[in-house]
Amino acid sequence: METIRIFCPATIANISCGFDVLGVALDAVGDEMVIRKTVAKGIFITKLEGQELPMETSKNVAGVAGLAFLDASDYEGGFEIEIYKKIKAGSGIGSSAASSTGAVWGMNELLGRPFSTLELIRFAMEGERLASGVAHADNVAPALFGGFTLVRSYDPLDIVPIPSPEELFATVIHPQIEVKTSDSRKILKTKITLKDGIKQWGNLGGLVAGLYTKDYDLIGRSLEDHIVEPIRSILIPGFDQVKSSAIASGALGCGISGSGPSIFALSKGESKAKSVGKAMKKVYKNIGIDYEIHVSKINIEGVRRIN
Secondary structure, X not given: OOEEEEEEEEEEEOOOOOOOOEEEEEEEEEEEEXXXXXXXXXXXXXXEEOOOOOOXXXXXXXXXHHHHHHHHOOOOOEXXXXXXXXXXXXXXXXXXXXXXXXXXXXXXXXXXXXXXXXXXXXHHHHHHHHHHOOOOOOXXXXXXXXXXXXXXXXOOEEEEEEOOXXXXXXXXXXXXXXXXXXXXXXXXXXXXXXXXHHHHHHHHHHHHHHHHHOOHHHHHHHOOOOOOHHHHHHHOOOHHHHHHHHHHOOOOEEEEOOOOOOEEEEEEOHHHHHHHHHHHHHHHHHHOOOEEEEEEXXXXXXXXXXX
């Protein structure tokens, strides 16, 4: 195989109570990439459509992740990459992670899978380092493993895939503003109170338990963030209204997707997720902010090959 075309899913990171450790892959939205082997050594971005992003290898997250992969491999050649961006940069649904994971996953497939998924995450994290200044894995892990993932540890890197209940759907609304991950990290506190920590740990454990036991009520009760959301929500116009409208429409819970400005809600069943989406859209229509919205089942496969 000399060429591969792939789908790279959008992801929701943090999922309220799991800052930098929880993430989930979506099925309804993602980038497409074409990767091909070259005789020339190196990573070459040959086409980039959909977004105004750097094509220079060292300034593109796919290029940086690809270089990390290439440096660790025995392959004597290189790779050309075409990127078709469907996920807007700065949207909060893993745009940089999609490009980073797509690059390393596709290269690994073309070389006969010399690296494990965990090793691919390490390479993809270098793309995240370029994008945000921090090599976090809460987006790249679900993009590669599929479904929900927990980053149990960063040193050593330890990723735990978590099962997803069949009827769980995500609704994500993206107000058409940009919040850079690097900027949204700067406003966060570096210390928390023990009281807030205890609340957060309880919710994180409750959410993981709810996902394993398919207890939708427990999932809903656990979707609370006492640490990051109160700070980051001030960067997102209409956040409180969107959240209250989503909950009133039957969502299990609602919060900030990644660093924002996208807002996610989880619901039991597709019809409920669509109803929640209508309520979320109404808020932004009333305050005059353009938006994009996605209703998606959970992507349990992660990055995948397409024809």
